[in-house]
Amino acid sequence: MTTRTSTTDSRHRAWSAMSAPVEAGRNGNGGSALPSAAILAGGTIVGDATNGHASGHASGHGAAEPDPARRPRVLGLRCRRCERPEAAGPSYVCPACFGPLEVVYDLEAIRAQASRARIEAREPGIWRYLELLPVAARPERGLAVGSTPLLRADRLGAELGLRAGNVRLKDDTRNPTLSFKDRVVAIAAARAVEFGFDTLACASTGNLAGATAAAAANLGLRAVVFVPSDLEPAKIDHALSYGATVVPVDGTYDDINRLSLEIADEEGWAFVNVNLRPYYSEGSRTLAFEVAEQLGWRLPDVIVAPMASGSLFTKVAKGFDLLVDAGLVAAKPVRFIGAQAEGCSPVAAAFAAGSETITPVRRPETIVRSLAIGSPADGAYAVALARRSGGAVLAVPDRATAAAIRRLGRTEGVFAETAGGVTIAGLEQAVASGQIGPDDEVVALITGNGVKTPDAKWFGLDEARAGAGQGSGLTRGGGLVPAIEPSYAAFVRAGLGS
Numbered sequence: 001m002t003t004r005t006s007t008t009d010s011r012h013r014a015w016s017a018m019s020a021p022v023e024a025g026r027n028g029n030g031g032s033a034l035p036s037a038a039i040l041a042g043g044t045i046v047g048d049a050t051n052g053h054a055s056g057h058a059s060g061h062g063a064a065e066p067d068p069a070r071r072p073r074v075l076g077l078r079c080r081r082c083e084r085p086e087a088a089g090p091s092y093v094c095p096a097c098f099g100p101l102e103v104v105y106d107l108e109a110i111r112a113q114a115s116r117a118r119i120e121a122r123e124p125g126i127w128r129y130l131e132l133l134p135v136a137a138r139p140e141r142g143l144a145v146g147s148t149p150l151l152r153a154d155r156l157g158a159e160l161g162l163r164a165g166n167v168r169l170k171d172d173t174r175n176p177t178l179s180f181k182d183r184v185v186a187i188a189a190a191r192a193v194e195f196g197f198d199t200l201a202c203a204s205t206g207n208l209a210g211a212t213a214a215a216a217a218n219l220g221l222r223a224v225v226f227v228p229s230d231l232e233p234a235k236i237d238h239a240l241s242y243g244a245t246v247v248p249v250d251g252t253y254d255d256i257n258r259l260s261l262e263i264a265d266e267e268g269w270a271f272v273n274v275n276l277r278p279y280y281s282e283g284s285r286t287l288a289f290e291v292a293e294q295l296g297w298r299l300p301d302v303i304v305a306p307m308a309s310g311s312l313f314t315k316v317a318k319g320f321d322l323l324v325d326a327g328l329v330a331a332k333p334v335r336f337i338g339a340q341a342e343g344c345s346p347v348a349a350a351f352a353a354g355s356e357t358i359t360p361v362r363r364p365e366t367i368v369r370s371l372a373i374g375s376p377a378d379g380a381y382a383v384a385l386a387r388r389s390g391g392a393v394l395a396v397p398d399r400a401t402a403a404a405i406r407r408l409g410r411t412e413g414v415f416a417e418t419a420g421g422v423t424i425a426g427l428e429q430a431v432a433s434g435q436i437g438p439d440d441e442v443v444a445l446i447t448g449n450g451v452k453t454p455d456a457k458w459f460g461l462d463e464a465r466a467g468a469g470q471g472s473g474l475t476r477g478g479g480l481v482p483a484i485e486p487s488y489a490a491f492v493r494a495g496l497g498s
């Protein structure tokens, strides 16, 4: 669980840590529920170790350090269900109750170590929020992820009847592999390197495959990505571009997820969103950190976000919470509005039914492939967040998604992938129903780039591919004009002259 020496060696170390997280006891503590001080003493500790590696010695390092300015900032992992502590290894499930694990921070240490000035002095990218992330030190290598623009969307806002300056887009179409997934992968990949894995893998609905493939290439790891066999070709090709092994699976995302659990166990690979999920999910918090900083260190009134597993949605809220707890922004209520595609909307269905029980969707039927998770891991947490924050979880028909992609492109010059269309269609729905009013300051998360789903924008339009249904050229908002001769007369004949 320290540095990588040889392939076989590292595979075994990674594997033994994964199959038996409490085997951190090799270092002095084993077995049953451990108090966090014991975790600090015995497990792999992520903290302020200057060499960037976990200390892992039974020295009491961290717990014995009274000065919060020098203490490790991460205490370990903890079960979200029964709160049982675990060492910060490559583990994701509670051995006691099978609940999901999450990272636990030492808030006093973070308060002592993080400051606005320190963050602002650093170069752009997710690592500027180092003290708020589950790593000891900035990784030596990695793609340039994050610090994407927060754009004013006044023309879109005006079409929806919202006040100028009140709608902003977090434009995550501009990450290295054109989606927000570069954020989550960057954190998981950093930990995979620390844990000594040599293979980075994922179960993907599309965007994660490209992000995992690129990060692995950049770090010199092998990439194996598992995707539904009927995925959009552009997304498969994207992952291939980075030299990954792409494994199409005849099944749904949920089938692939189950298969990945087995492969992670059998092969000892680092699946970014399976056995490294506690770290992976922390990456979504960086969206919250950036939004707050870009607003001048304050929080908006409403976040509108797309939802598949519900991880992004819930972690943005946790990101705001951490900023407040760290004393970096003032506390303020933020309403969280999540959006799903109607053809795969188990979280929206639970929200509408007033329940926190998620009934899985066995066969997703939607053009929004990136959000097609029928059994969302964080669904219940997402419903709870929407409810307690005064938000909602909405279901969006595919036609509305396609129209929203076109509207966003036409009004703001931002071309969104289907998930971004769901976000904008969700925003439209929330405005129409009065859940968002003209005085609300709204940030909509545009999490993927439209070049990955070029055909989706035409869904529901007759002959739209040729642009014929759009009107000809200048008159009705653009469209593809039939080819013309290279003469001004032909230009006029085509009805393009003034």
Ligand SMILES: Cc1ncc(COP(=O)(O)O)c(C=O)c1O
Residues within 6 Å of the ligand: 179, 180, 181, 205, 206, 207, 208, 306, 307, 308, 309, 310, 311, 312, 313, 370, 371, 417, 419, 420, 447, 448
């Ligand atoms: C572009 C895009 N946005 C949003 C999401 C939703 O992510 P989560 O599973 O964290 O809800 C995904 C998931 O694949 C995605 O690809």
Ligand SMILES: [Zn+2]
Residues within 6 Å of the ligand: 079, 080, 081, 082, 083, 084, 094, 095, 096, 097, 098, 099
């Ligand atoms: Zn538990």
